[in-house]
Amino acid sequence: MVKIGKYSVKEWWARFRHWQVTPTKLETREAFEQHECINCGESFDGAFCPYCGQSAKTSRLTLRNALSNILDVWGLGTRSMPRALWHLLFRPGHMIADYLCGHRRPYFPPFKMLFVLTATALLLSHLLPDGEAPAQPSRPVERAEVAAPPTTAGEEAVPVTPKESAEQPSMNETQRVTRIIYDMWNLAMEKIPASPAMLLLGWQFLFALSTGVFFRRSPRMGCVTFTEQFYAQVLIACQMQFLSILYMLITFSGTEGYQMNIPFRYMVAYALIDYKQLYGYGWWGTLWRSALTYALTGVLVMLLAFIVTIFVVLTM
Ligand SMILES: [Zn+2]
Structure with a gap:
């Protein structure tokens, strides 16, 4: 048997599993220890x-x-952010279940944490070299090189721009609406400083609606309310934002914008672990419920975009 320090690999794993499923205890009760309050003079035992x-x-x-x-x-004090993040990395679903069941004091408040992490991620993506930037301009160049015959390569490149600008006045209705929505979006992003975090909260709201359909009654949590599912989603968003911060630091690059700086497949994989630990279904049960959750959230987003479009068209 291979031993690492005191225990074998299997024993370390068992200890890790035990830590994962055990709620954190902050203070051990110092029973029967008498204190005298230095504020009001009351004698008491307890913390x-x-x-x-x-x-x-x-x-x-x-x-x-x-x-x-x-x-x-x-x-970094009692309601510790490092502790919350550590637990969101290594026992995410269990930590969220603990939080929902009332173990609030060991962890930093979720909404505050999401704002702090989002601000940190934005700052990092601004400071670090852009991960996507070198790839983007190279693509149109390649396409132009492939499309244009070698003799007219120079001439071909010039007339493209006037052609495009000539088409602009005769933009059709759909393009006009898209343009307006796009401008409104940019304006909103510019004017609301906390908007990336608000946007994330919006996403979590839609996700909570979807998990409410597919994870309403689960083996571990029993019947879960919408508010609880929203809190769970906010904690998952904190986890994803923290993961994207780590990802940016590891790859030493970040793209500025409103997306998470972590590949989608990692987010999906981690969300699967979250849902499995939190709701207590098996791998298969978690997998199809998660897939349906993503699908429904996608439908809700499209529905929302549709409603906004209708609204914009009607108010024009
Ligand atoms: Zn007192």
Whole structure:
């Protein structure tokens, strides 16, 4: 038997599995330890004063607790962001199930976390060299080279632009509507600073509607409400955003924009693990439910685009 340190590989795996399914415990109860609240003088046993709510750990100000107060602001204290992210990487579905079942205190609040992560991802994609940029301009060049005969290569390239601009006034209705929607979209993205995170939330709303259809009654969670499914989706979005941050750091490139900087196949694979752990179906049950969830979300997005188009056409 191969041993790594104290345990064999199989034992390490068993320990990992055990950690995965066990909810995190923050404080071990110091039973029967008497405290006197330094705020109101109440005598009590427990972690917090039952009268005023101040922590039993509160003491005179030291550099150490000043630092921990500062860390709390940045999500590194009690409601820890690193812990939440670590768990979203290695026991995502179990962590989300814990969160929904009431284990809130160990983890950073999901909505705040999504905004922080999205801001971080945007900053990174701005700072890192563009991953897609070198590939994009090369494609039209190749096409032009293939299409144009060698003798007229120079002449062929010139008339294309006037031709296109000449066509612009006679744009048909569909192109006009598309153009307006596109402009409105760009304007919205420009004007709302938090829009990438809002957009993600919009997606999660649609995903929650779909999981509500296919994962409503599950072996692990029983009956789940829409709100719970929305929270689960927000945590999954945090996970995906964190994964795309890691992906950008590993590949040392990032594309600026409103998409996640991680290939779709990785997102799908991770979502499958999320859903399996969270809802407790087998691999096959998770697979077809996830596929239908994606399909329904796609239909909802198209429906939404259709409604927006109708709205734009009617108000023109
Ligand atoms: Zn007190």
